[in-house]
Amino acid sequence: MPKFPRHQIMxxxxxxxxxxxxxxxxxxxxLAELLTPELGDLELGYGTAAGDVQLRTAIAERHGVRADDVVVTVGGMHGIFLLAYLLAERxxxxxxxxxxxxxxSAFExxxxxxxxxxxxxDDGYQVRAEAVRAQLTPETKLVSLATPQNPSGVAVPLSVLREIVAAMDEICPDAYLLVDETYRVATYGDDEVAGTAVGLGPRVVSVASLSKCHGAAGLRIGWVISTDPELVERLVTAKFSTVVSASPVCEVLAVRVFEQENLAERSSWLEENLLMTxxxxxxxxxxxxWVRxxxxxxxxxxxxxxxxxxKRAAAEAGVRLADGDWFGDEPRVFRLGFGYLPAPELKAALQALTGALEHAALGI
Structure with a gap:
């Protein structure tokens, strides 16, 4: 019987x-940053299956697509699960x-x-087109990549994704490429935001959310973007069949996130913490x-x-890390989240981590 495995990342x-x-x-x-007086008049009924049109328009404008190409989901993982269910079952x-x-887990x-x-x-977490091609067969239904990746934060260049699409057209032309772009706009300082992959073809699907780049994980708002009308229709039906709609309250607040979005301020925060790391x-x-x-x-x-x-010394110092083996990485690797804490708190956490490393090196 299919079941969801329990992961330590919980x-x-x-x-x-x-x-x-x-x-x-x-x-x-x-929440106070998003509230406006007119929210008091919001009716607490169902939302639409595709998602609030104002929200879909805001998302579409940032990806160069139509609002009808966007399906709002309950977080990015909801979108990934729906795509797994629709495109990859067995x-x-x-x-x-x-x-x-x-x-x-969604695929399994x-x-x-x-x-x-x-x-x-050791290879800098680089995804290479020839390595993807080597795994493709005529039976492939879905290729799933993240850029930037979780846990490494390493991006897959659009030029590589374009080569992968060409290989899929040759070997498995009916397959879709799912690109998780959750961290795409979380840049550092004046770094340019990478272009979205959704324009690479009708069988390229983008998934993202407000959770990582926008600091609004509690709204549980994500989206799937596809320029394939048939897939969009299937996604809307699947969403209705699982959750009916996202919360209208969260959708309205999500519109406010986009209206006042200040990515430059967040990029400055991330740059300061990255340099400290x-x-x-x-x-x-x-x-x-590390891999930058x-x-x-x-x-x-x-x-x-x-x-x-x-690990024992880090736990005793009150430092929580994300173990590499949670993600299928080698045991000596861990994911370090440097963007969550304000700079002074990050400095203290890194100092505690240094103490744990020194203890381990001395065999204490």
Missing amino acids: SLTADQARHELGESYGPDLR GEVVTTAPEFPMTR TVGASVRVIPVGF QDWVDANSRFVE PSAGALCVVRVKVDLARF
Whole structure:
């Protein structure tokens, strides 16, 4: 019987640690920043199956598509699950390892056969078109990639995605390419935002949400974008069949998020914390090494000390990390979320992490 496996990553929803380095998103918005007097007149009825048209328009404008190409979902994972259910049930899926564990679970839960493209620390988590091509077969129904990736924060260039689409057209022309773009606009300082993949063809589907880049995970608003009208219709029906609609309250608040969005301010926050993390890695290079992320609020760090002693010392210091094996990565790797804490708190957390590394190195 299909079932959802329990993952250790669920521990991140428990009580917050003293030094929280396990989270993967930037600073949270507060409800007071979004409330307006007219919200008091909002009727608490059902929303529409496709999603509020004002919200879909805001999302569409940021991706160069039509509002009718957008389906609002209850978080990004809802969109990924619907695509897995509609496109990959008992079919063949090509995806990466490591990856966000809930994504892999969605494919396995619908009975898909999963073919893996291995990426890793030593190759900088680079997804290469020829490695994807090697996993494609005429039975492939869905290729799933994230850019930037979770846990590494490393992006897949549009040029590589274009090569992958060409390979799919040749080997499995009926398959879809799912691109999780959750961290796409979470850039650093003046870095340019990468273009969306949705324009690469009608069988390229983009998934994202307000959770990571916009600091509004509590609204549980995500979306799927497709320029294939038939797939959009199937998605709307599947959404109605699972949740009927998203919360109209959350959809209205999501519109407010887009109306007052200040990505430059958030990019400045992320840049400051990224540079602090880079300085910390440099100062502790005898203990750790990292892969610098392309965008997002997260990166991966690999430890050079005794792993068991390090984990024990980190826990005793109140530091929570996201273990690499949660994502299918090697045990010595962990995901470090540098975008969640204000700079002074991040500095304190990294200092505590240094203490844990020193304890592990000394064998204490």
